[in-house]
Structure formats: structure tokens, C-alpha cells
Amino acid sequence: MAPPPRSVLITGASSGLGAALARACAGAGTTLHLSGRDPARLEATALSCRQAGARVLPQVIDVRDAAAMAAWVMDAGRLDLLIANAGIGTGTGEGQEGAAAARDVFETNVTGVLNTVLPALGMMAAQAPGPDGWRGHVAVVASIAAFVAAPSAPAYNASKAAVQRWTEARAPSEAKRGIALHSVCPGFIRTPMTDANAFPMPWLMTPEAAARRTLEGIAAGRLRIAYPRRLYALARVVGALPPGWRNALLGLAPPKR
Ligand SMILES: NC(=O)c1ccc[n+]([C@@H]2O[C@H](COP(=O)([O-])OP(=O)(O)OC[C@H]3O[C@@H](n4cnc5c(N)ncnc54)[C@H](OP(=O)(O)O)[C@@H]3O)[C@@H](O)[C@H]2O)c1
Secondary structure (H helix, E strand, O other), X not given: OOOOOOEEEEOOOOOHHHHHHHHHHOOOOOEEEEEEOOHHHHHHHHHHHHHOOXXXXXXXXXXXXXXXXXXXXXXXXXXXXXXXXXXXXOOOOOOOOOHHHHHHHHHHHHHHHXXXXXXXXXXXXXXXXXXXXXXXXXXXXXXXXXXXXOOOOHHHHHHXXXXXXXXXXXXXXXXXXXXXEEEEEEOOEOOHHHHOOOOOOOOOEOHHHHHHHHHHHXXXXXXXXXXXXXXXXXXXXXXXXXXXXXXXXXXXXXXXX
16 A cells, blocks of 8 residues: 555544554544544544645544444545554453453454444445556555464453454454454554453563554554564464463463452
């Protein structure tokens, strides 16, 4: 994607990686459709993007609300890039993962992604191709956690595996109608989501570094954008172990809250 995208929609822009992605996309001539649930934090992101010269249209909206999401996405008009970034984490703590927490993770991280992406795909298929030849780009923020069934966060890791696989499996058929899909698989990023982690997080990145690597991967047309490479390689090795060995190894890690 040679020229920067001019019309971008990002969910979860009120915090962490989504806010950094919004700021990285902001510039003169760019329109940003940004969403989150917290109006004050969303407005703070919008303000910094406006100061960088972007036109910003913030929307307080819950990604679990399918009808509201479809209306918002369809109202946006032409989109060069959509980033389904909103997500939540949970863990087992010292015991079991709670039933409500597990459901909430799937409703936000999986159904919320479908609520964001599906309305956009139909709309993008009807758009004229942009300067890079694609009608539009759709990036789904999964995680390196997609590659490891960690006992400390069953719902989170499974939800990220679901959206990573869905995105990559859907990519060839969407490419035929001119839409580029990208599954984004970051390692640890310093955000409010990871602030609760009491365990060491190897190769922890700033949100700005993660946003830059995400946008570089999209611009390069990569289907899977996984970084940092060392953590990704480690996750692939651990993920390939027999399940009993993997659970025994990962069981040594401190609990995730
Ligand atoms: N941090 C990491 O190490 C890491 C690593 C790999 C992948 N990721 C993924 O990166 C994405 C962003 O995470 P983050 O670390 O930036 O976390 P964060 O700082 O907690 O931000 C999460 C964002 O998602 C939004 N969100 C959550 N539930 C929502 C809902 N039901 N409806 C609408 N918006 C909702 C939040 O909005 P409000 O705050 O306004 O509610 C917030 O803007 C997530 O998908 C996460 O799984 C994070």
C-alpha cells in the first residue's frame, strides 16, 4: 500500500495500541473513524489526531452491538483501511477462569471482530480500487497468543486463535474481490491490558513501536504480521509441543489475572 491510507476506521482507539495506531495514521488529508466505549479517553485520542491535521469522527460504541456496528461501519463511506483492534483480556488468576469473563472475551474478541469486519467487506467490494490496486485493507488484531494454548488464559488465547485463523482462511476469497486481509499478531505491548501482568514480559514494546510495525506490515501487503520475531519463533516452538508437555511447561509460569 504505497501511499498512506486516507480513510481509516479503528476500533478500540480510546487506549493502548488502537490509540497509537490512530495517531500513526493521523495527518493532513486523512479521515479517521475512531471508536471505543470511554468517551473521555476516545476524545483524547481524537484531539491528538486533529492536532496532527486529521479529520476525526469519533464514535462511542460497543463492538458487541451488531446492529449499531453495522450502521456505524456502513455510514463511514469509503474506507481504505479498517483495523478491528478492540479486545479484552482475562486470565485464571489462582483458580478457574470465570464463566462470565470467558463469555465476555469471546463476545468482544471474536463476535466483536465479526461485527466490525463483515459489514465492511461487502462495502469495500463495491469500492473502486485505490492507488495500490486494492479496494481496501482489513487488519484484524489477534496476538502471538493465538499460537499457544496457554492454561493461564484459555478464553483469550482461543479467541485470538479464532480470529487469526478466520482472517487468514478468508484472505484468498477476499483477495479475489480486491480486498487485502491482514492478521496482526503482536507480542507484549505496554498498555492498560498488560499493566495487570505481574510476570516478566519478554521483548515488551511501546504501543508506538507496535503501531509502526503493524502499519509497515499492512503497507508491505503481508497476510500475517507477527512481531517481535523472537517471541513469535518461541511461541511456534512451544505451540508445536505435545499438549501435555506444553501444559506442564506453561504451568510453571505465574498466573494471569
Ligand atoms: N497489550 C498487549 O500485549 C497485546 C498483545 C497482543 C495483542 N493485543 C491486542 O491488541 C488489542 C488492543 O489491546 P491493548 O493492549 O491496546 O488494550 P487496551 O489498552 O485495554 O485497549 C483496548 C481497547 O479496546 C476497547 N474495547 C474493549 N472492549 C470493547 C467493547 N466491548 N466495545 C468497544 N471497544 C472495546 C477499549 O475501549 P474502552 O477502553 O473505551 O472500553 C480500548 O480502546 C486487543 O485486541 C488485544 O488483544 C494486545
